Amino acid sequence: MKITEVETIPYRIPMRKPLRFASGEVHDIEHVLLRIRTDAGLVGCADIPPRPYTYGETLDSVIGVVGGIFAPALIGTDPLDRARIHAALGRTVGNQTAKGGIDIAVWDLIGQALNTPVHxxxxxxxxxxxxxxxxxxxxxxxxxxxxxxxxxxxxxxxxxxxxxxxxxxxxxxxxxxxxxxxxxxxxxxxxxxxxxxxxxxxxxxxxxxxxxxxxxxxxxxxxxxxxxxxxxxxxxxxxxxxxxxxxxxxxxxxxxxxxxxxxxxxxxxxxxxxxxxxxxxxxxxxxxxxxxxxxxxxxxxxxxxxxxxxxxxxxxxxxxxxxxxxxxxxxxxxxxxxxxxxxxAPTAPGVGTIIDEEKLAHYRID
Ligand code: MUC
Ligand code: MG
Known part of the structure; x- marks a missing residue:
């Protein structure tokens, strides 16, 4: 199995009630949905929450680093070769939530390929x-x-x-x-x-x-x-x-x-x-x-x-x-x-998350 495509979709969902804390406040969820596709037809997904006031990442920085640096390193790699993937990600400092999302999506693929919940x-x-x-x-x-x-x-x-x-x-x-x-x-x-x-x-x-x-x-x-x-x-x-x-x-x-x-x-x-x-x-x-x-x-x-x-x-x-x-x-x-x-914890194979495509079409901002 090989990774063929890495997709980043920014989306915005308003908070019902803003969350306020000492380092910032959140009124809208502005995250990136990450989808990694393989030649076996599997799609691994993860949510990436950029937090400028915590890690310095933004929607644009996540999309930029995934598309410009991480995706070229991932394409052609077998998701089971996690250590190889991490060695490639590790060549770039910071960008923690972008890296975290990639790891989760890769595990999602592994779980689906093995027909077993990642949990x-x-x-x-x-x-x-x-x-x-x-x-x-x-x-x-x-x-x-x-x-x-x-x-x-x-x-x-x-x-x-x-x-x-x-x-x-x-x-x-x-x-x-x-x-x-x-x-x-x-x-x-x-x-x-x-x-x-x-x-x-x-x-x-x-x-x-x-x-x-x-x-x-x-x-x-x-x-x-x-x-x-x-x-x-x-x-x-x-x-x-x-x-x-x-x-x-x-x-x-x-x-x-x-x-x-x-x-x-x-x-x-x-x-x-x-x-x-x-x-x-x-x-x-x-x-x-x-x-x-x-x-x-x-x-x-x-x-x-x-x-x-x-x-x-x-x-x-x-x-x-x-x-x-x-x-x-x-x-x-x-x-x-x-x-x-x-x-x-979900009992479906992979991480067990299924995206509602209508909702994604409604909330995406690209
Ligand atoms: C938390 O535990 O701090 C608020 C800011 C942040 O980075 O995470 C949240 C919750
Ligand atoms: Mg905290």
Whole structure:
């Protein structure tokens, strides 16, 4: 089997409700649908979410690098030769979500060719993951109401709260109200997307002691080396690296130099192949991992659950799988569902995603 064509289709779907956080806000989903075709008639697909404020990629940069550099290297290659494909992609630095999408689409082809779900090819550990819902910036009352609705309607019992606002007391009040209203057995953790200084983040930790917050993601900019290391060393809870560790090398560097004590894994940026390496690295060192959400569509969330549910170490904590509910639509033919607070990994061959061609025609912007 040989790759014959690599197609990138930009599309736009409005958010039902914008997501706001310390490093940016998202009003419209502007992603690239990647399709890789083979001479066996198979089509592998993946969703690529460029995030300029996180990785510096844009719709145009993704389309440019895939069409101009990656596609010529992929055409004529057998999708089963993954290491050869990665060696070719590795000659270009950065462009993490473009590379992540290619890896997912290649695995999709492999699963289809072997008539087996990728979830099982990877590891097949369990059939589903519990869901964490991400709460963006909003007034305290609205955030509490949103969380209560997720508990009551969808059985979700884990929440990641976007923080990093000033003054810090705004977020202290928010998290205190969430704990009061949701009770003790709901998992709560924070993500400041680098919005605070190390000193402000330390104030937040001190002011919320006793609220059983489990993790604190990107409290400040990891590039502020000494402040970050002082915070990680003093923090009573794991400090999770997300955007500071977009690839395996960065994950190794941040962990070994004391810049973080847990890792977020996002298939949108490390696909399945590199995510597996990050996971093994974390497991060997005894570090917790969280399956994160790159503001993923249903297409992207299916990739997350395909990977996360495939391994024991990535299914220990609820995974961030609900951002698609904030979007007004999706390209996928059969909608992803949250049932009793869980999302199931697909059982169809490949990654198990089928594109609704009418929706694609409606939302594409090329
Ligand atoms: C997250 O976990 O940070 C928001 C910005 C980004 O890069 O990802 C999302 C969610
Ligand atoms: Mg994050």
């Amino acid at each position: 099982r090819l990877l590891g097949g550990y369990c059939d589903s993951l519990a869901v964490t819902h991400m709460i963006g910036f909003s007034p305290t009352e609205a955030a509490v109401e949103e969380a209560q609705r997720f508990v009551a309607d969808l059985g979700v019992r884990a929440f990641k709260v976007k923080v990093g606002r000033r003054p810090v007391s705004l977020d202290v009040e928010l998290v205190t109200a969430l704990r009061e209203h949701l009770g003790d057995d709901v998992l709560l953790y924070l993500d400041a997307n680098r919005g605070w200084t190390a000193t402000e983040a330390a104030q937040m930790l001190a002011a919320t002691e006793g609220l059983d917050l489990r993790f604190f993601e990107e409290p400040n900019d990891a590039a502020e080396v000494l402040g970050r290391r002082r915070l990680v060393a003093a923090s009573p809870i794991p400090i999770v690296a997300d955007e500071s560790t977009p690839d395996l090398g960065a994950a190794a560097r941040e962990i070994h130099t004391g810049g973080a004590s847990a890792l977020s894994i996002k298939t949108a940026r490390t696909g399945f192949t590199e995510s597996q390496k990050v996971l093994a690295f974390a497991e060997a060192l005894g570090l917790d991992v969280l399956m994160g959400n790159q503001i993923d569509t249903q297409l992207g969330s299916i990739a997350t659950v395909t990977f996360g549910a495939a391994f024991e170490h990535s299914s220990r904590y609820p995974a961030e799988l609900s951002n698609f509910l904030d979007m007004s639509d999706d390209l996928i033919a059969s909608p992803l569902e949250i049932v009793d607070g869980r999302v199931f």
